[in-house]
Amino acid sequence: MSTFFSVLTVWLVYSFILKITSSKISALTGSLILTFVPIFWSQTVCAEVYPLHSFFVALLMRLLLWWDEKKYLFQLVLLVFITGISFGNHMQTVMLAPAVLFIIISGDKKALFNLKHLSFMSVFFILALSIYLYLPIRTDAGAAIHWGDPNTLDRFLEHVTARVHRKGYVFTMTPSEYLLRVKEAFWIVGSQFGVILLLAIWGFLNWPSIRWRIFFVSVIIFDFIYTIFLNTISLEITVFTLPTCIVLAILTGMGISKILKITHFSPNINPKINKILKIGCLIVPGLQFILNFGLCDQSRNYSAYEHALNIFRTVDNESTLFLDGDNNIFPVVYKRIVERMREDLAMYDRHNLLFKWSLGGDEFRFYGTWEDFKSTVEKKIIKEKIGKGVYFAVFNPFSISVPDQYTLIPFGILTQVIGGKALFNKNKANKVWKYYSTESFNDDFERDYMNREVTAYFDFNKGKYYFMNGASDVGLKFIRSASQIGYNDDMIHSDIAVFLTDYGFFEEARSELEKALIYNKDLSGVHNNWGYYYSKLKDYDKAIESFRKAIELNSNNHIYFNNLAFNLYKIGKKREAFLAFQKSLALNGNQPQIKKFMKNHHLK
Numbered sequence: 001m002s003t004f005f006s007v008l009t010v011w012l013v014y015s016f017i018l019k020i021t022s023s024k025i026s027a028l029t030g031s032l033i034l035t036f037v038p039i040f041w042s043q044t045v046c047a048e049v050y051p052l053h054s055f056f057v058a059l060l061m062r063l064l065l066w067w068d069e070k071k072y073l074f075q076l077v078l079l080v081f082i083t084g085i086s087f088g089n090h091m092q093t094v095m096l097a098p099a100v101l102f103i104i105i106s107g108d109k110k111a112l113f114n115l116k117h118l119s120f121m122s123v124f125f126i127l128a129l130s131i132y133l134y135l136p137i138r139t140d141a142g143a144a145i146h147w148g149d150p151n152t153l154d155r156f157l158e159h160v161t162a163r164v165h166r167k168g169y170v171f172t173m174t175p176s177e178y179l180l181r182v183k184e185a186f187w188i189v190g191s192q193f194g195v196i197l198l199l200a201i202w203g204f205l206n207w208p209s210i211r212w213r214i215f216f217v218s219v220i221i222f223d224f225i226y227t228i229f230l231n232t233i234s235l236e237i238t239v240f241t242l243p244t245c246i247v248l249a250i251l252t253g254m255g256i257s258k259i260l261k262i263t264h265f266s267p268n269i270n271p272k273i274n275k276i277l278k279i280g281c282l283i284v285p286g287l288q289f290i291l292n293f294g295l296c297d298q299s300r301n302y303s304a305y306e307h308a309l310n311i312f313r314t315v316d317n318e319s320t321l322f323l324d325g326d327n328n329i330f331p332v333v334y335k336r337i338v339e340r341m342r343e344d345l346a347m348y349d350r351h352n353l354l355f356k357w358s359l360g361g362d363e364f365r366f367y368g369t370w371e372d373f374k375s376t377v378e379k380k381i382i383k384e385k386i387g388k389g390v391y392f393a394v395f396n397p398f399s400i401s402v403p404d405q406y407t408l409i410p411f412g413i414l415t416q417v418i419g420g421k422a423l424f425n426k427n428k429a430n431k432v433w434k435y436y437s438t439e440s441f442n443d444d445f446e447r448d449y450m451n452r453e454v455t456a457y458f459d460f461n462k463g464k465y466y467f468m469n470g471a472s473d474v475g476l477k478f479i480r481s482a483s484q485i486g487y488n489d490d491m492i493h494s495d496i497a498v499f500l501t502d503y504g505f506f507e508e509a510r511s512e513l514e515k516a517l518i519y520n521k522d523l524s525g526v527h528n529n530w531g532y533y534y535s536k537l538k539d540y541d542k543a544i545e546s547f548r549k550a551i552e553l554n555s556n557n558h559i560y561f562n563n564l565a566f567n568l569y570k571i572g573k574k575r576e577a578f579l580a581f582q583k584s585l586a587l588n589g590n591q592p593q594i595k596k597f598m599k600n601h602h603l604k
Contacts, residue, residue, distance in 0.1 A: 001047075001051070001052070002043060002044055002045070002046060002047060002048060002051040002052075003044045003045070003051075004051075005051040005052045005054070005055040006035075006040070006043065006044040006051045006054065006055075007044075008055050008058075008059075009034075009040075009051070009054045009055045009057075009058045009246070010031045010032075010034060010035050011031070012055070012058035012059055012061075012062050013030060013031040013034055013058055013246060013249050013250060013253075014027045014028065014030070014031035015027075015062055016058070016061060016062050016065060016250055016253075017030045017031065017250055017253030017254065017257075019065060020065075020208075020253075020254060020257075021253060021254060021257035023253075023256075023257040023260060023261075025256070025260065025278050025281050025282070026253045026254070026256040026257035026260065026281070027253055028281075028282070029252070029253065029256050029281040029282065029284060029285060030249050030250060030252045030253025030254075030256065031249065031253070032282075032285035032288075033193075033196060033249050033252055033284065033285050033288065034245060034246065034249035035285065036285055036288035036289045036292055037192045037193065037245055037249075037288070037292075038192060038292050038295050038296055039188065039192050039239050039241065039242065039245060040054070040242065040245055041292060041295075041296040042239070042295075042296050042298075042448070043239060043242070045296065045298045046298070049089055049090050050090075050239055050242055052089045052090075053086070053089055053090040053092060053093070053242065054242045054243075054246065056082065056085075056086035056089060056090075056093060057086075057093070057096065057242065057243045057246055058246055059082060060079065060082060060083060060086070060093075060096060060100065061246070061250075063075065063078060063079045063082060064079060064100060064103055064104075067079060067104075067107075068103060068107050071107065071108050071111070073111075073117060073120070076104070076111055076117075076121060077120065077121055077124050079100075080121045080124055080125045080128075081124040081125065081127070081128045082128070083096075083100075083125065083128070084124070084125045084126070084127070084128025084129045084131075085128045085131065087128075087129060088128075088129075088131040088132060091162055092226055092240070092243075095222040095223060095225070095226045095243070096219060096222070096243070098218050098222055099214075099215045099216075099218035099219045099222065100215075102211070102214060102215060102218060103211060103212070103215050106211050107211070132156075132160050135150040135151075135156065135159065135160075136150055136151040136152075136156055139151040144337045145333065145337070145354055147159070147353050147354070148353065169230065169231050169232045169233070170229070170230050170231075171229060171230075172232060173232060178228060178229065181227075181228045181235070182224075182228055184235050185224055185227050185228055185235060185240075185241065188235055188241060189241055189244055189245070189248070192245065193245075193248055193252075196248075196252055196284070197248070198255075199251075199252045199255035199256060199259075200248045200249075200251040200252045200255060201251075201255070202255035202258060202259070203250075203251035203252055203253065203254030203255030203256070203257075203258065204216065204251045204254075204255075206254060206255065206258040207251070207254055216247050216250075216251060219243055219244070219247050220243075220244045220247055223240070223241060223243045223244045224241075224244070226240060227240035227241055234449065234490075236448070236449040236488070237448075237449050237450060256281055259277065260274065260277060260278065260281075263277055294445075294446055295446045296446070297445065297446070298445070300439075300440060300443045300445045301440055301445060301447075301451065302437075302439060302440040303440045303441065303447075303451050303454050303455060304327075304330070304331040304334075304451075304454070305331065305334075305335075305440075306436075306437040306438065306439065306440055306441065307327070307328075307331050307413075307454050307458075308331035308332045308334065308335040308341075309335070309437050310412070310413055310436045310437060310458075311328070311331075311332060311393050311413065311414065312332075312335065312341055312342045312345075313432070313435045313436065313437075314391065314411065314412040314413060314414045314432055315342075315345060315389065315391050315414070316388065316389040317344055317388075318344045318345070318346075318388050319345060319346075319385075319388050319389030319390065319391060320345070320346045320347075320348070320381065320382075320385040320388070320389065320390045320391070321345050321346070321347045321348070321390075321391050321392075321393060321414075322347075322348050322350055322378065322390070322391070322392045322393065322394070322400075323347060323348065323349050323350060323355065323393045323394075324349075324350040324351070324392070324393070324394040324395075324396075324399070325393075325394060325395050326450070327395070327450055327453055327454050328393040328394065328395070329349060329354060332347070332393070333354060346385065348378075348381065350374065350378070350394070352374075357377055357381070372588070372590075375401040378400070378401065378402075379401065379402065379403045382402060382403060382406065382417055383403055386406075386417060386419065389416070390416070390417040391411065391414045391415065391416050391417070392408075392414060392415040392416075392417070393413075393414055394415065395453065395457055395491060395492075395495075396491055396495065397410075397415045398495075398498075400415065402417055402419070403419070404592070404593070405419050406418065406419030407419060409429075410461060410464045410465070410468065411429050411432070412429065412432040412433060412436070412461065412465075413436075413457070413458060413461045429465075430465075430469065433462065433465060438458075441455055441458050441459075447485070449488070449489075452485050452486050452487075452489065453486060453489055453492070455485050455486075456482045456483075456485040456486030456489055456492050457482065457486070457492065458482075459478045459479070459481045459482035459485065460478070460479060460482035460492060460495070460496060460499075462475075462478045463475040463476065463477070463478030463479035463481075463482060464479075464499060466478065467499075467503055472503065472505075476505070476508070479496055479499075479500070479508075480508075482496065483496055483512060483515070487515075487519075488519050489519065490519050490520050490521045490522075491520065493512045493513070493515040493516040493519060493520065494512070494513070494516040494520050494525060494526050494529050496509075496512045497509045497510075497512035497513040497516060497529055497533065498529055498532060500512065501529075501532060501533050501536050502536075506533070506536075506537060509533055510533065513526065513529060513530055513533060516529070522554075523553055524549075524550045524551075524553035524554035524557065524560070525550070527546045527547070527549040527550040527553065528546070528547060528550040528557075528559070528560050528563060530542075530546040530549075531543045531544070531545075531546035531547040531550065531563055531564075531567070532563065533546075534546060535563075535566075535567055540567050540570050540571045541571070543567045544564060544567050544568060544571075547560055547563050547564035547567065548564065550563075551564065556587060557587075558583075558584040558585075558587040558588040558591070559584075561580045561581070561583045561584035561587070562580075562581065562584045562591075562594060564580045565577040565578075565580035565581045565584065568580060569601065569603075574601075574603055577603060578598070578603040578604060581594055581597075581598055581603060
């Protein structure tokens with residue numbers, strides 16, 4: 001479907017340029033330039049919402065151009081209806097509203113301000129939005145995936161208005177972070193088009209209608225507003241600037257058309273020059289294809305499929321599997337629901353969105369934060385399911401809380417809970433690596449951010465396996481590979497640093513911590529790990545300084561206060577250690593081990 005709608009998008013761009021310029025060469029070149037822009041091409045070979053979003057953006061632009069030519073009511077009604085349908089795919093369509101409304105109002109004020117027309121269009125807009133009724137209907141029908149349980153009015157409105165999204169993603173960054181995001185957004189667009197941007201600028205300057213120039217500028221401005229201010233997801237993970245790319249492709253087509261007209265009608269230019277330019281126009285997208293093919297060729301990319309397969313090959317029959325992170329959850333969702341693999345497993349999504357928690361019919365009241373509640377539920381499930389094995393598919397095992405007397409052990413690419421009836425099977429842990437599917441992990445192709453994360457952690461886990469079996473030299477090679485593959489990952493350098501610190505590879509650990517300061521989003525966690533590093537070196541003053549930095553950045557993490565307190569105690573500052581422990585307990589009172597330590601060491 002991604003390829004299908006991407007092809008339709010290209011055809012719509014071709015149709016738009018052809019309608020304005022009457023030049024097939026210009027229309028073909030402009031549309032092919034869009035085709036082979038990496039940010040667009042990459043979406044044609046993956047399962048995402050953005051190819052359909054691109055199709056709706058191009059379709060709405062083409063319908064708007066059609067209406068602007070004839071100004072019939074039924075054209076406007078169709079435009080409104082398609083707008084409503086597009087909301088069912090991606091709410092980013094709303095960012096087209098200022099530009100679209102400008103063209104309509106500046107073209108025919110009566111079109112929107114006529115009460116009869118407005119009522120008629122509203123009916124079709126609401127009819128299109130009725131596609132959202134699918135959500136509560138399928139939720140009540142027991143659909144395998146029902147994100148957010150939108151079968152009540154409150155949860156339905158929360159889902160369709162993106163209320164949760166706004167809390168976590170809208171205007172939540174610092175000014176310096178937004179400035180960096182601005183630079184990244186401009187760099188991405190600039191690097192996609194390169195010198196072709198000059199043709200787009202030329203096309204903009206020669207566009208025959210000032211109204212449409214304002215339209216194109218508005219689309220780009222509001223696309224950047226959404227990209228920069230209304231989301232925090234890395235621009236390497238999610239493509240937000242596709243509407244801008246569509247606009248630039250259209251403007252490029254206009255720029256080419258203008259150049260061809262100048263060379264064709266100018267008496268001072270040899271007619272052969274015009275023919276050469278036409279050939280050159282077709283060569284440009286051809287060069288794009290050659291230069292970008294390596295970036296976008298994903299014919300050898302089976303990483304998500306193999307990753308899910310390896311997860312399932314790791315766990316015991318009828319065991320329990322906790323999942324966290326898109327790179328773990330969505331491949332497993334596909335395997336479980338589409339291919340019906342490992343239906344013997346009890347699986348839980350740690351965000352309780354897809355594979356819902358099962359509490360065995362028990363009802364209990366809980367007062368506290370979401371993280372505390374999640375920890376309480378997970379500990380309850382671990383105690384109930386430990387007999388048949390409990391595993392976590394997470395990239396950050398430090399986020400896992402296990403009951404007292406239980407521990408976490410690396411087991412293949414997963415983390416296993418050990419304790420109670422569950423014992424560590426070293427023989428099986430050694431053999432599991434032989435069962436893994438590794439073709440795409442060992443192959444050489446261009447990996448995007450998410451793919452690099454999976455591959456890097458695969459090598460990191462394999463490195464840990466060799467370390468645990470005494471082959472630290474081999475393990476270090478895999479860990480270095482993990483660091484190199486996940487060079488700009490926001491977690492792996494910090495995780496590697498902690499692991500290498502535990503094994504006494506302090507120089508390597510320090511190098512990874514320095515990288516973590518550059519790429520890790522949670523600098524409080526990085527400074528906490530610096531504190532751990534210095535503590536292992538017995539440089540307690542620097543450790544304390546690092547823990548204080550972590551607390552300064554995030555004063556709501558009780559673990560940081562505990563780490564600070566332990567190091568203060570080691571240098572004899574018992575009163576300060578007591579105060580730090582007190583602050584930790586104020587954040588999380590359910591810490592029996594801390595209370596026991598304070599009692600045994602007479603901290604008052």
